[in-house]
Amino acid sequence: MSDAPPILCVLGIGNVLWADEGFGVRCVEALHRRYEFADQVRLIDGGTQGLYLIQHVQAASRLLIFDAIDYGLPPGTLKVIEGDEVPAFMGAKKMSLHQTGFQEVLMLAKLTEQFPQEVVLLGCQPEELDDYGGSLRPRVKQALEDALALGLDRLRQWGAQPRPRDTPLPDHEAITFAELALNRYEAERPPEALACRVGDERFMPAGA
Secondary structure, eight states: OOOSOOEEEEEEESOTTBGGGGHHHHHHHHHHHHEEOOTTEEEEEEETOGGGGHHHHHHEEEEEEEEEOOOSSOTTOEEEEETTHHHHHHHHSOOSHHHHHHHHHHHHHHHTTOOOSEEEEEEEOOSOOOOBTBOOOHHHHHHHHHHHHHHHHHHHHTTOOOEEOSSOOOGGGOSSOGGGSHHHHHHHSOOTTTSOSSOOGGGSOTTO
């Protein structure tokens, strides 16, 4: 029997290039930049990796997931789903291929009997997804702070020992690519007038 503490996995999934689709990744990015955790805590930018995340799910005793979820609620609304409801709920209203892939990850972990003891999905209702190169909408960005508070509370209950960083995290140690960090991404991306982010009319048939 190993004396190693159980692994607590914090996973953000989604695509930061499609506006509110990046909510989950932005949550994990913010946690990593602002806090340090106990050695057994793994913060992961899951992006759109789908089945490649299976090893992390199977290794975790407790799993906290941040994601943008279509609950059919007002934009920016947070909702917490726990336990056996998580895989079923992620497949109920798919917004993108990454959700299909991650639902399969959870089901495969169940089939292999290597499913975390506790799973919590902390999801946010998106406002805008059809904006390539866009960023989080104001209501969703505001909800991110509330999501972090809820996530940190759960992590404390799990013994993750979050504590604010004494010194800022260097860019090269960021959990996401430095070029895609939220502040830099928003500051350096071209405006819509120079880079159409919802489709180019030159290549779209009339009425499409």
